[in-house]
Amino acid sequence: MSADEQPPYDVYNRNCPARMVFTRLADKWSLLIIRRLKTDAVRFNQLRRDLDGVSAKMLTQTLRNLERDGLIQRQIFATVPVTVEYSLTGLGQTLADTIDELALWAENHIETVLESQQQFDQEQG
């Protein structure tokens, strides 16, 4: 493709930074976990209770992914039984700020969204 033919948004290819990050966050629990860890460190089972509906398997899997990306950190305390605490890294905190704005948007506009859904569903019959 020549220079003057490339689309205005070639950033949308698979190697685009935004796309890579969006892909990581685009699962059922990542955004919720980051948001939950924003205020304080939380233990595994506490996190599990706080996030309504998450299974141990998915929680572990999602936490590992976030740890791999350097967004959260895992601290092990040699108690009996063992204690494991998850918390945001410095990097994770900067992302949490942005995600919080997304949550704020949600709270401010959820009513409008819900109404739109109802209207859409009626029109379709």
Next chain:
Amino acid sequence: MSADEQPPYDVYNRNCPARMVFTRLADKWSLLIIRRLKTDAVRFNQLRRDLDGVSAKMLTQTLRNLERDGLIQRQIFATVPVTVEYSLTGLGQTLADTIDELALWAENHIETVLESQQQFDQEQG
């Protein structure tokens, strides 16, 4: 559960506004579509070309969901063959601003994330 026993974040139940919105956005294409439509209205096949790897099926499906939520609108022009343009609604534009910040975060921190991934993978062997 009594009032003084409820977790600090009961907002994480399934009916929490943030969670509902996160769930909608947590798929492979929604965030990318909203971001692409931020600058201008785009036709179906153009959108398909811009978003590297999307199939017609998933594009249609995701666009319908976003339309149902009132985030984008669909305009049909009676040309031959027919022309269909997608664009953000007013509501969608307010969300697009927040998503843009997420994309900006990604661009600023993707290097750090990539390095963290490499280190994590090495440590695991």
Next chain:
DNA sequence: CGGGATCCGTTCCGATACTG
């Protein structure tokens, strides 16, 4: 051009059982 319908493989995810 902008889809819908169908088929089909893959991945996601929850439930259950088990472990140090």
Next chain:
DNA sequence: CAGTATCGGAACGGATCCCG
């Protein structure tokens, strides 16, 4: 307490064919 292992259904997503 903090996981791992396994299983099976559900949802995701691509390929192909068809249509106004």
